[in-house]
Amino acid sequence: MTTQMGFAEMMQSLHAGSAALDYRKTGRLLREMEAQAGVHVALMGNVTLDLLTPFLRVEAAKVGQMSAFHVSPFGQYMQALHGEALQRFDPHVIVLLLSAEAMRPDAFERFHQLSVEDRHRLRDDMMAEVEGWIDSAVMRTAATLMVANFPCPASALGVADLSSDYGEREFFLDLNLALLRAVRARPRAMMLDVVAAMGRVGTRQAVDRRMHYVAGLGWTDAMMREFGAVFAHALVGALGAARKCLVLDLDNSLWGGVAGEDGPHGIRVGRGDMVGEAFRAFQLRIKALKERGILLALCSKNNPEDVEEVFRLRDDMPLQLSDMAATAIGWDSKYTGIEKIARQLNIGLDALVFLDDNAAEIAAVRQYCPEVHAVLLPPDPSDYVDILDALPWFEKSRLTAEDRARTEHYALAARRDGLCASCDPMDYLRDLDMRAAVRDAGPADLLRVHQLFNKTNQFNLTTGRPTMGEVEAMMTDPAWQLIVADLRDRFGQLGTVGICALRREGAALHIGHFLMSCRAMGRGLEHAMMNEVKRRFLESDAASLHGTYVPTAKNGPVRGFFDDQGFAASDGGDRTDYALCRADVAFRDCDWIMLETE
Known part of the structure; x- marks a missing residue:
């Protein structure tokens, strides 16, 4: 049984960040609490999936999803769909992770001896198997299906592969594009982007050939952590667990400098200046969240007139006041402003994410509004986009027309409220x-x-x-x-x-x-x-x-x-x-x- 001390240590480590986290130890502690799991995840594939389970379990817990895991027998991903064990487990999510080389070992051992036509047939044959699995899983379960794509191995032909007719690199690009289209055509399927994850880690840091030969999954801990994060992002989207609103500070968060001191033309945001370029990129990334149906709001200690002047005179900024669903500009505490925004939008505090560059403000919000996910921005604004991208809280599995029109809905609601107040x-x-x-x-x-x-x-x-x-x-x-x-x-x-x-x-x-x-x-x-x-x-x-x-x-x-x-x-x-x-x-x-x- 998990001791109280063990549980406390586990929660501390979850909030300490990946670098300080012992995934295997924390995974064991979480496994002892599987009876409380609200999400059932089945893992299938032709690699040793047991190695991945602690990383998936911990990353799921970090986004608030206590999960139970069922690992199907090695290589039996088709048979497992028909088995009683899967039916009893009743998964909410099924993850399929396949090694292309293990799917067709003979073909890949002599890939460079295959004709172009044979390579096309190999691609189509592999896709037929994967699509068959997806369709069978849709018929036999009610689960959301997460299918991993295929990283391209280093080619034995070196750079010559890139100029070859349907070489190995082109083959894998084509295979993954076909997989993306197949997944997109099936509403209950999602793709887990192993290729992008491996790119972020770096191939040499992601692959451990010794582990491949010993255990059948040649991934380093760094790669398994990154795959766990990819899974957690997808899980938020699959379960509809995204938060509804991003609340933003202004000075040194949305632009460089202080509006009340530097003035509209003294703040740094825009082209031609390294710091200004970083803030411009950050604003563009934030604006893109509106397309996902995420509401934007401002919470800043500032004179409202100074803020209005900045937005009025700096129409070159990607973000404008019209992009905001709510604002709390003044000299009240940030947590008071955040509570005001939640009331104005009629959403709970647990639907908010707050970004600020001030550690004291973040600490106060965490203390007085613990439901809000408060994120401290790093000192260098060039890191802001990466911080935003790493947050799992804005993921959607698919976008709807309502998502794209959400800010407009809230603007119309304000007009309706004006009518209500007058009659x-x-x-x-x-x-x-x-x-x-x-x-x-x-x-x-x-x-x-x-x-x-x-x-x-x-x-x-x-x-x-x-x-x-x-x-x-x-x-x-x-x-x-x-x-x-x-x-x-x-x-x-x-x-x-x-x-x-x-x-x-x-x-x-x-x-x-x-x-x-x-x-x-x-x-x-x-x-x-x-x-x-x-x-x-x-x-x-x-x-x-x-x-x-x-x-x-x-x-x-x-x-x-x-x-x-x-x-x-x-x-x-x-x-x-x-x-x-x-x-x-x-x-x-x-x-x-x-x-x-x-």
Whole structure:
């Protein structure tokens, strides 16, 4: 059993950084706590995967995912998909790591004797095997599939390989491009970029030939750490665990210098100056996060007028105030400003990442807002981009239209708030001119539905977090009805903002999930959604309609939702179960929302 001292040491080492971390010792401590694991990860391949497990386990824990691991027998990655052991383990994620040379040893031993046509056939044959594995895994499991690409070995032809017709380098580039396209075409699959990881470590520092001959996996500890980090980034994306907002300091963080002292033209950001170039590159990288649907915010101790002047006069900067979803500029403490930003955006503190160059400010935020992931920027601004890239908290497995429009959604919300402040609440709802479509989900909704399941906390009656495979199953299983709600108003589109999943069990119809994005709260859309559920209930031959409320730290606003909808409660211990019979069905008025048919 893990001792209290061992646990404390483990947590300290997790926060100490990779250089000070004993992955094998920490991995053993984490393994003793596998009973608490919320994520099941299966490893398959034709290399010795047991060596990797401590590194994957620790890196997963560093992003808050306590994980249990199942390693399939060496080389039996196709057979393992059909085995009972995998079914019992019920993985959320399956990692496939293959050595190209081990897949086709005879062909690679005589690669340079193969004709160009034979090399093409070798590529197609390998891809057919990998795609066959992916398709079989999709059919047999509900897991997210993470498939590693293939690093190119050093060619025996040296530089001549690069001028050869379909040489070894070109072969591997082509193979990995085919793999990328195959993975992209399958929504539940992701690629783990071993090639990029090896490039960051350096091939000579990543490869240990002796370990390859001894253990079947010729990676150094440095390479296994980097692969673990790649896995952790992918895990954040796969589980929808990305944080929602990056909060930024200004002086010596977003630009060089102090706005109030150096003035708009004295701060350093822009071309032609080494320091200015570094800050410009950092701003460009931050701006790119908006494309992932990450909100940007400013929290700085400054005179608001000085900050506004900088942005007004320095329109050459990549970032402008219009890119910010919220700001807290003034002389309050940074942690007070961060709390203000969270309230303004209606998100939890655990959805924020804060970057600052001041160690004292970072320490204060960590003390008073421990849910926020606070990152101290290094002294050299040329390192800022690498620091940002190393953060796993902004990863998405795929991007949706809602992601790209998220900052615009918050800007429109501010305009709606302005309307709300100027009139009666009911007049406000009618003035919004809302139009809603409550409809069956289709394949095109998969990514957004999975995202909503994993991101919605406040208006979420059970806070279930189904995997993408489980969402796919709901869409195809006749026992389930997966309903989504789209909303727009006179200010613009809010997109798909609500989900209800109904499941038939015998003579009863169960509401397995009922949730709605926080940006749609307070509009009455939940009544339109529940009215549709009640309509479907009455049109069915089910005798009763059932629902469950599972309380969490964040879903208090919906504690009385089923009561308000006429359901009768029964105590279920740590949850409340509800039931509604046909005779007691009553529809809630929400005539300020116009329902549209598809």
